[in-house]
Amino acid sequence: MIDKLLLKMRRRDDVSAEEETILRAAVSDVREVAADVTVVRADVDLHVSTVLIDGLMCRYKDLGNGERQITELHVPGDFVDLHSFPLKRLDHNVMSLVPSRIALVPHDRILAITETQPHLTRLLWFMTTLDAAIHREWQLSLGRRTSLARVAHVLCELQMRLDIVGLADGMTYRLPLTQVDLAECLGLTPIHVNRTLRELRSQGLVTFRSKLVSIDNYGGLKRIAEFNPDYLYLDKRPR
């Protein structure tokens, strides 16, 4: 059920059999959610956190004029609002972008982990700090990268994050995002995203068609994006 979360953790550190059992037992419920459902709403008191099992979700914030910024995409294995455990409420919403399956982990079970499992607690802490690192990289994209580099960068990032949880077939992966979704991630317009994707394709770097991303020239795409995966902390070491 939370196998992809374990894959994500074990890429960065060992997880003992006991820790795995405890983490699996922390799940109280599994739910299916339709596409475009706000699963966690900002400014609401929260008593559970959510692990994405299947599908695609995002964190987002809206302005009064309806403009939306997606601040992070979530792939299966992500503990999408683990930070709601210490925060108790969120300053942003979390929604499903496609039909998704989620596991719910009550905060009292996370509390029990923090009181009895110091290493597992540090791994959970690592997960939220990793989200912060991804936010910083997106900030760099939104503030400074060209549109070409922004699109290239998010496509490199998703290849890496999906590969960790076994959802990339080498340089090819399924990405059920619309141009509108991508525009909301990248601070661009859908028309601009379409034009930028066409530019990347015509340079022989990457093709995104029928919800499938095929990276044709990874070296070239990384160069344009200035993609350096160090911010994803992929080294396995005691945490």
Added chain:
Amino acid sequence: MARFFFDVINGTGLVEDDEGQDLPGLSAARDVAIEGARSIIKEDVLMGFIDLSGRVEVRDADRQTVLTIPFHDAVELRGLDAGAAS
């Protein structure tokens, strides 16, 4: 809601939209087209030029063109004669 497709034709050729967007009507489609044109012009400005020769063609679900927004209609030009005046 109706489906609209937004093709861009400019100096670099035709960029066809094969995905489209669901929008309440033609007026919303016009807003999307204008915003899209402006976003492309904005990127050009950052690279040091403005090319207003392009256009956004809006097609409906039957792929018929229902609206054309030339880039020069998406922005108001001011101060063009400032150089000559000085």
